[in-house]
Amino acid sequence: MAVRSRLALLGSLSSLGSPGSLGSPGSLGSPRRGWRSLSLFSGPSPSSWSKVVSDAEKIVGYPTSFMSLRCLLSDELSNVAMHVRKLVGTKHPLLNTARGFVYDSKHNLQMRGLVVLLMSKAAGRSGSASDALLPDMISGIYPSQRSLAEITELIHTAFLVHRGIVNLKEWTFSDGTLKDMQFGNKMAVLSGDFLLANACTGLAQLNNTKVVELISSAIGDLVQGVYYENSNSAEEGKLSVASWEDQVFLSHGALLAKSCQAAMELARHDAEAQTLAYEYGKHLALAHKLNSDLQPFMKSGSDPVVFSLDSAPAVFHRQIVGHEIWTHQLQQAQNSTTQMDYSKLWTGIRSGGGVKQAVDLCTQHGNTALEAIRRFPPSEARSALENIASAVTRF
């Protein structure tokens, strides 16, 4: 298949439905989560944010949206794209993820890769003896670091896809026929596995077993974080603030933290630089997750709101009011129909201290990220990373 027609095929996915329809994700668990994660870095006011991103992309000399192009253009994914069209009209989450995949890259939101590249450039050459053995830099970044950035995106995308696997026994007939769901699952398993396999071979080509181990452990972290994402811990009121942070680190922070660290390792930077890079990645990811969790609570009262009960303000609110009151509030929001009345809960949470606590925690993580990056020598790449960390703490 010619490159052009493959792009057209992928493009057709994005037109399967208007992205606007994704704004009302109330009915399903997994797709909402999938989409929410996709728009991860789209939280702060869009115009200023995209400026931060496009400026940063110029610095690394590489449009990050093209990073996974090799993978996107493979026979395997073209095949999936063709099959995914059969899912139009069904409710399989893969449809949204695929749509978001295209939408995502169009809007330059492959932020993990971008951060890894900026971090690589900010750290520069290590000046150690083995540095002479490394190949030439392009725009101040080693080729292996560019591969790593791509691998990070591949892994992230693989988990977006695997997050959207549905449990067939939980689907009733009204949700679409079982066959559609089975087929969607099959496509989701295969395409996620394909992305992961490409990440594995890409990792092997870096010729650094320490990096392979580090990134493999990040995959393990991601699994553990994602595994408990949809569990009922929130409703049962078991998720404490500390365990919320632990879990969000696994599901949203570990990959970025360890990729930033690995980027330092690839340039033979010392343990201190590796730790700083890790810290920046970790705290940026946590601040960002808090920021996006807070978005529904920053709107005016008239908009319809939907938020996850696992999101930071909800979790913190529950901690503050105590289990009993929380359970009561949940019952009140749910009493008439099976559908949750989110606006009632929303008002309750907004009037409590959970929102403020989440904002404070977001600022705290953002500042820790800033402190870490400021230990690197000043450069435009460092400034871009500072801008990113500042942007995620603005509301």
Place this chain on the structure above:
Amino acid sequence: MAAQWRRCWRGHGAVTGVVDAVCGVTAGARGPGAGCLTKEVLLPVRNTHNSIRPSTFTRFRSGFLHPAARSCCCRIHSDAKLKDPFSLAQEDLKNLYEDIKKQLLVSKTELKALCDYYFDGKGKAFRPMIVVLMARACNIHSNRDGGLLPAQRSIAMISEMIHTASLVHDDVIDGADMRRGKNTINEVWGERKAILAGDFILSAASMALARIGNTTVVSVLSQVIEDLVRGEFMQLGSKENENERFKHYLEKTFKKTASLIANSCKAVSILVNSDPEVHEIAYQYGRNVGIAFQLVDDVLDFTSCANQLGKPSAADLRLGLATGPVLFACQQFPELHSMIMRRFGSDGDVDRAWRYVLESDGVEQTSFLAQRYCHEATRQISRLQPSPERDALIRLTELVLNRDK
């Protein structure tokens, strides 16, 4: 005799490439025994097209039920006693599953239970067995005494982990509810968690692999992961053209089954010997045994249930897959072609295809092909210095052909 052998097959178009692939390398090594066997099996294909021929079947079966005859023609010293591979590898594989479970570091109990689920010691550990035997055979070949290297044992462990991770995902893709006599992970915990458990096992395998600290070995086994997925993708599609279809089938078989065995064998040889020729021997043995293993598996899908349960199982047909026996049968019964193309999706397709296959000599042909691959595996491994482990690997090829479950 080789020429005649090829000619017979050429008459049937579809397998030309295969035969060239297998035969091209074996031609020199084949003794008279193999030639006779070939003739016996292939003659009927040339002559008849629509009846069951019990006499041929018997002759053919008896051909490969007597391993001694084949061992001879493969120039194994007949006085060297062939050791049972399982008992020979037993010592090295002690605590294998315990060690694997130690690699799966998870704090949460439920996820841990899912990850450990298939490492219950009830598997055959077929891949680790080949890996440790190959490792020891290579060590002796390289004049290195002392036991298995720790890194080689890690490869044995990793091979089982990669295999298991792919089983967990395959079961979701195929919607399977039973495996090794128990419910599948997806059946018990749902599809979503099953996929994540598979991903976790893979990440743990990848970490263990990295800790060996050898970049070549990391590359060799990463290739396996890619092959497994590509093989699974190949299984989604079928080819219109018969020639291509057979090639497609064998390539898929290599990627889905043989690549893991071949590359694990290669990895343990790399760890002890720097000679690329030794790596190639190890790889080719694993590749040929792996393909044979899967061909026999595909045969058993038709024969084992017919004998044991008295009713068709044909799991592959139900999944829409046309394996070796069907592809061979299609040469005799072109009616199968349209059924293959619609992946046995119409009412009664599975039963009809099943009957065609048993009426044809598809099963015998596939078994014969498996035998060719085992010959080649034996020829390859015979290039190593003699050792009990090397001979056990030879013996293993016979076990692969004669297994009934």
